[in-house]
Each structure stands twice: as C-alpha cells, then as structure tokens.
Amino acid sequence: MISKLLATVRKEALLLLRDKVGLSILFIMPMVLIFVMTLIQDAAFSSMNEKGIPVVFVNEDQDSLGFDIRNGLMQNDLVELHDSINGKPATAENIRNAVSQGKFLVGIVVPKNATKAIRNHVASMVDEVMASDSTELAAAKRSADSIQIEILIDPIAKKSFLVSVTSTLREFISEIKTKIMFQEFSAQMNELIPDKTPTPSTAYEQSQFIRYKETYASVSEDKLIPNAVQHNVPAWTIFAMFFISIPLSSSIIKEKGEGAALRLNTMPSPYLLLVNGKIIVYVVVCTIQFYLMMLVGLVFLPMLGLPRLDMGSHYLSTLMLVLATSFAATGYGVMVGTLSKTEHQGAIMGSLSIILLSALGGIWVPSYVMPGVMRTISSYSPLNWSLTGFYELFLRGGGLGKVGPEILKLILFFLGTMSVTSIANRKSRLT
Numbered sequence: 001m002i003s004k005l006l007a008t009v010r011k012e013a014l015l016l017l018r019d020k021v022g023l024s025i026l027f028i029m030p031m032v033l034i035f036v037m038t039l040i041q042d043a044a045f046s047s048m049n050e051k052g053i054p055v056v057f058v059n060e061d062q063d064s065l066g067f068d069i070r071n072g073l074m075q076n077d078l079v080e081l082h083d084s085i086n087g088k089p090a091t092a093e094n095i096r097n098a099v100s101q102g103k104f105l106v107g108i109v110v111p112k113n114a115t116k117a118i119r120n121h122v123a124s125m126v127d128e129v130m131a132s133d134s135t136e137l138a139a140a141k142r143s144a145d146s147i148q149i150e151i152l153i154d155p156i157a158k159k160s161f162l163v164s165v166t167s168t169l170r171e172f173i174s175e176i177k178t179k180i181m182f183q184e185f186s187a188q189m190n191e192l193i194p195d196k197t198p199t200p201s202t203a204y205e206q207s208q209f210i211r212y213k214e215t216y217a218s219v220s221e222d223k224l225i226p227n228a229v230q231h232n233v234p235a236w237t238i239f240a241m242f243f244i245s246i247p248l249s250s251s252i253i254k255e256k257g258e259g260a261a262l263r264l265n266t267m268p269s270p271y272l273l274l275v276n277g278k279i280i281v282y283v284v285v286c287t288i289q290f291y292l293m294m295l296v297g298l299v300f301l302p303m304l305g306l307p308r309l310d311m312g313s314h315y316l317s318t319l320m321l322v323l324a325t326s327f328a329a330t331g332y333g334v335m336v337g338t339l340s341k342t343e344h345q346g347a348i349m350g351s352l353s354i355i356l357l358s359a360l361g362g363i364w365v366p367s368y369v370m371p372g373v374m375r376t377i378s379s380y381s382p383l384n385w386s387l388t389g390f391y392e393l394f395l396r397g398g399g400l401g402k403v404g405p406e407i408l409k410l411i412l413f414f415l416g417t418m419s420v421t422s423i424a425n426r427k428s429r430l431t
Helices: 002-018 020-051 064-074 095-100 114-129 135-144 159-192 200-207 228-242 245-258 260-265 271-303 315-339 343-360 372-378 382-394 400-430
Strands: 053-059 079-082 106-110 150-153
Touching: 002 271, 053 064, 053 095, 064 079, 064 106, 064 114, 064 159, 095 106, 095 150, 114 159, 228 271, 228 315, 228 343, 228 382, 245 271, 245 315, 245 343, 271 315, 315 343, 315 382, 315 400, 343 372, 343 382, 382 400
Parallel strands: 053 079, 053 106
Antiparallel strands: 106 150
C-alpha cells in the first residue's frame, strides 16, 4: 500500500517538474499578484494619509474663528490646505466652480462676522444668566446671530468617504467654535465676578477632562498597527493557494482523456489512494507557495518602502493553518477535476467558483462591510475560514486555541470534498 502511494507521488512530482512553464506560473504569478494588489491598495491609503485630502479654504471672517480653523487644518495630516485657485485668492464666488471641476475634493467657507456672531451669542447667554434680559429676547438674539459654515463637496466623491471626512471637519470646527465660546463666556463672567472666575485659557483647559486614546484590541504585547501589507498578503496568498485547483483539476481531466484514469481504476487499489499522490504533491506546492509569498511581505515589499509583514510569534499554529488550507485547496481541486467532463469545463468551473468563493470569503471586499445576509453566507466560505485564521495569528496575536476552529473546518471541508470525489468516481465507473 505504501509503495503504491510513493509511486503515485513520484509520478505526480515528475509530471509537475517536467512542466517548467506551468511550475513557474504556480510560484511567480501569485507573487506578482501580491506585489500589484498590495502596492495598489497601499498607494491609495498612503496617498490619502501622506498627501492629504485637497481642501480649499476661504476665510471671510478674518477673525479668531477663521484663523483658528485655518491654522488647525494646516496642522492636520488629513488635509492638504489651499487658499488660492489657479494662483488667485479663493473666494466664495469661485470656490464652487473649483470644487465642481474636481480641482479640490472639499471646499470650506467661513462667512463674514462669524466670530462676532459667536461673541454676540455668548453675550446674550451671559445676559440671560444674569437675568438682565428676558428669555425670549435672549433667544431671539442668539437666533439672529447664528452662523453657517459652508462645506462644498465634489459630486464624484464616494458617500462613505465623504461621511468620514465631513464628520471629521464638523467635529474639528465645532471644537474651535466651542473653545471660542468658552473663552468669551469666561472673559465676560470674569469681568462681572473677577475673584470667582478662572482665566479663559485655564478655564477651557480644565474643562477638557475627557481624553481619547485609540488602541488596537490584540492579545499580542507588540503594538501592531494594521496596514495594507498585513491585510493583503495573507488574503491574496489564500486566493493563490486555492487557485491551484485549476492545474490540479486539469491534470485529472487530462488523465481521463488519455485513458490513464481508466487504467488506474483497473488496479486493485482504492481510487482515493491513487489520488492521494496528487494531494501530497500539491499540498507541498501550496505550502511552498505560502512561504514564498510570505517572503515577499517580509523582504521585498519593505524594499519598496512598504511596511514589513508581521507573522506573529505562533509559528507552529501558522504551519498547521497553512497545511489545513493546502489540504482544503487541493481537495477542492480534486473534486472539481473528478466532477468535470472536459478540460474546458474544469477550467471554467474551477476559476469561476474560486473567484466566487474568494468574493464571498472577504478576499476582495472585507466581510464586515457586507450586508447581514452576505456576512452569514461569507462564514460558509473555506477562504473566509482560512483568512479569519491568519488575521487571528497576524493581527490579533492569537494562538492555536483561537485558530483551532478554523483549522477543523478546513479539514472537514477537505474530507467532504474527498467524500464527494469518491462517490462521483464510483458512479462514473458504474456508468
């Protein structure tokens, strides 16, 4: 039994090694895929983070509010601030055309007397507190002194992106407005009650007793910041590993066409034993594929100025997940090859089904942005199980206990594909 298995492994290895072009494609194309996809997505994120969003700013206020907003935007890495259009000062009249033509993604106009309106608003509040004016009259004054900061948006910008940008701008402008109001209120109260009221600057600082700290939830002691490399390298590696089902299924279909499968079926050995030779060879190929593509993230991508891939510290768990993914991918390829009647049929079935499973599995689009029904469907994709496992190891710092369920699912998927393969082969022999 062992000698037959070794003979099958040797046969498959020789067939694979003789096809130099096919073998090089198996290893080179996935590496190129990782290069291209990671560079594209990292360029999109880094261009946004490093260069900033092009914003044109018009300060008609020429007072505290306008100056503070301008200074704050200039210091914000999210924004690339401009106050001129084609070499001429930006105005409320020409800013709309500039944004609509795509020269700027966002335009901001601070109206005249905005700071004065805030001061008047604060004065009416002080008058109301000190009961020197009626409530109705004070409310009327505040309504009359209301200001409107205009935010112009390029129509081609995506809505989800704009929600993020405009909410950040609104929060920032609101913070400056609140600061000015607080300072004005404190200054006026200090004039009325000089001994009881702190200075405007110290009063505002004392009011900021709530602070925010953003951290990534990870059990790892290292402060790993997610980036395009951490997300893309494992995702597209899984995609490439499953795409091995195409040459594997093609090999099985070719044996059917050449009559080799018929001769193998006449041997006094189970069909799955004969197929195991293919599985072992292609599992080894998938494993080599994985570590070569990890090498891209560890060595070659940093040469291009991208972050270095962090594979975590659970190397044994990573190897077990790699092997489980390799078995699932090769098992799927054997099943496709057994069920297909022609090479053309196998190529279409294999490629389209892998693309569909990768799309559902979160390779193309993260599953957390999918609708609820699609997220449920995504949880049944073997590529999603593998991707979840690698994210757990590479991003969350988890170990074998965390990826154990995903490994078990992948192994069960492999056994399921082998069961379908055995049943399909038995039926084809009877017909």
